[in-house]
Amino acid sequence: MNAEAQALTSGTTVAPRSIGELFFAFMKLGLQGFGGVLPVARHALVENYRWLTMAEFTDIVSRCQALPGPNIVNVSICIGGRHFGVRGAIAASAGILGVPFVLLLVLGVLYSGYAQVPEVANALRGVSAVAAGLILGTALRMAASPRLRTWRTVFAVAAFAAVSWLRLPLALVLAAIIPLSIGAAWYAQKRGMSGS
Amino acid sequence: MTDRLGILAMDFAMLSLLSVGGASSVLPEMHRSLVEVQGWMTSREFAELYSLAQASPGPNVLVVSLFGWQSAGLAGAVVTTLAMVIPSSVLTFYADRLLWRAAGAAMWREIIDNALAPVTVGLVAASGVLVASANVNHVLSLVLTAACAIISWRTKFHPLWMIAAGAVAGIAGIV
Numbered sequence: 051m052n053a054e055a056q057a058l059t060s061g062t063t064v065a066p067r068s069i070g071e072l073f074f075a076f077m078k079l080g081l082q083g084f085g086g087v088l089p090v091a092r093h094a095l096v097e098n099y100r101w102l103t104m105a106e107f108t109d110i111v112s113r114c115q116a117l118p119g120p121n122i123v124n125v126s127i128c129i130g131g132r133h134f135g136v137r138g139a140i141a142a143s144a145g146i147l148g149v150p151f152v153l154l155l156v157l158g159v160l161y162s163g164y165a166q167v168p169e170v171a172n173a174l175r176g177v178s179a180v181a182a183g184l185i186l187g188t189a190l191r192m193a194a195s196p197r198l199r200t201w202r203t204v205f206a207v208a209a210f211a212a213v214s215w216l217r218l219p220l221a222l223v224l225a226a227i228i229p230l231s232i233g234a235a236w237y238a239q240k241r242g243m244s245g246s
Numbered sequence: 247m248t249d250r251l252g253i254l255a256m257d258f259a260m261l262s263l264l265s266v267g268g269a270s271s272v273l274p275e276m277h278r279s280l281v282e283v284q285g286w287m288t289s290r291e292f293a294e295l296y297s298l299a300q301a302s303p304g305p306n307v308l309v310v311s312l313f314g315w316q317s318a319g320l321a322g323a324v325v326t327t328l329a330m331v332i333p334s335s336v337l338t339f340y341a342d343r344l345l346w347r348a349a350g351a352a353m354w355r356e357i358i359d360n361a362l363a364p365v366t367v368g369l370v371a372a373s374g375v376l377v378a379s380a381n382v383n384h385v386l387s388l389v390l391t392a393a394c395a396i397i398s399w400r401t402k403f404h405p406l407w408m409i410a411a412g413a414v415a416g417i418a419g420i421v
Binding site: 080087093187214232236238 | 262263264265266267268269270271274294295297298299300301302303304305306307308311312315320323327330331333334335337338339341342343353356357358359360361362363364365366367368369370371372373374375376377378380381384387388390391392393394395396397398399402404405406408409411412413414415416417419420421
């Protein structure tokens with residue numbers, strides 16, 4: 051039984067075999083991400099390659115979201131860096147950015163010629179409806195984390211409401227909610243009730 | 247042109263370190279710099295380049311490549327993209343190495359992970375709603391969005407098939 055098959059049956063994870071595998075994996079998932087790479091990244095990293103469990107994925111995305119920078123690029127930096135150091139971080143981020151960068155510039159050149167074609171606009175509308183569903187599905191999967199099985203859900207609702215309904219600037223929302231959430235988690239840990 | 251590259255590099259390197267939560271959180275600041283201060287593109291061009299980046303595969307941050315390209319050609323695209331990505335990536339690399347994997351920080355890691363997970367779920371859900379809201383007046387688009395949300399939540403169906411189905415449904419005039 052190979053490592054991947056073992057991981058499949060035991061529910062554990064495997065490591066990327068080489069920098070090349072890391073680079074091409076991130077290149078593939080970068081190219082599949084329309085309207086955001088997060089849902090594809092979850093599918094690829096957790097279900098396909100099994101480099102991360104769903105819980106690890108949620109934790110890495112959370113940490114990367116709290117740091118400045120594009121979230122999915124930060125995720126590639128963390129995963130690449132953990133397995134192959136600086137070279138891994140460069141390979142993973144170059145993989146996720148490189149080909150989409152070239153494609154986007156080509157699209158930019160073509161765009162002026164095709165912007166008026168109705169099929170192009172219609173296809174984009176269909177794609178964006180699907181993309182929205184994929185992002186919401188990812189949120190639902192992440193919400194299954196044990197870290198949300200308590201009163202902490204209130205912080206998920208607060209972050210959602212602040213950004214989605216109140217339209218507050220993200221930096222402000224994070225600056226307000228994260229210290230409160232950390233304070234609450236610290237207090238729970240001190241009281242020994244974090245797992246309940 | 248060299249002046250423009252220098253300004254792009256400085257501006258976007260700074261935005262890189264300010265973009266907590268992702269590149270889209272500093273989009274208003276990019277608009278201020280490129281449209282209002284420098285006058286390198288109109289507001290309409292800015293919005294068009296943004297939609298184009300959304301429709302193209304890859305991380306959403308690559309919208310800055312189009313902004314750089316519009317401002318200073320191919321060199322502008324390269325400089326802007328690297329300026330936007332490198333500072334935050336270096337920070338993330340060392341944060342991951344020093345904070346998250348340091349021995350003895352296990353308790354704090356647990357606290358911070360517990361604290362951040364719900365906030366992340368809320369923000370991811372909010373960005374899903376934001377993308378969906380562009381189609382809010384098409385009932386069938388919202389049905390498609392809901393169906394894809396449930397499929398990707400409950401099954402391991404590959405996202406790319408749903409994307410393709412969405413493009414076909416769009417061209418066929420269903421959504």
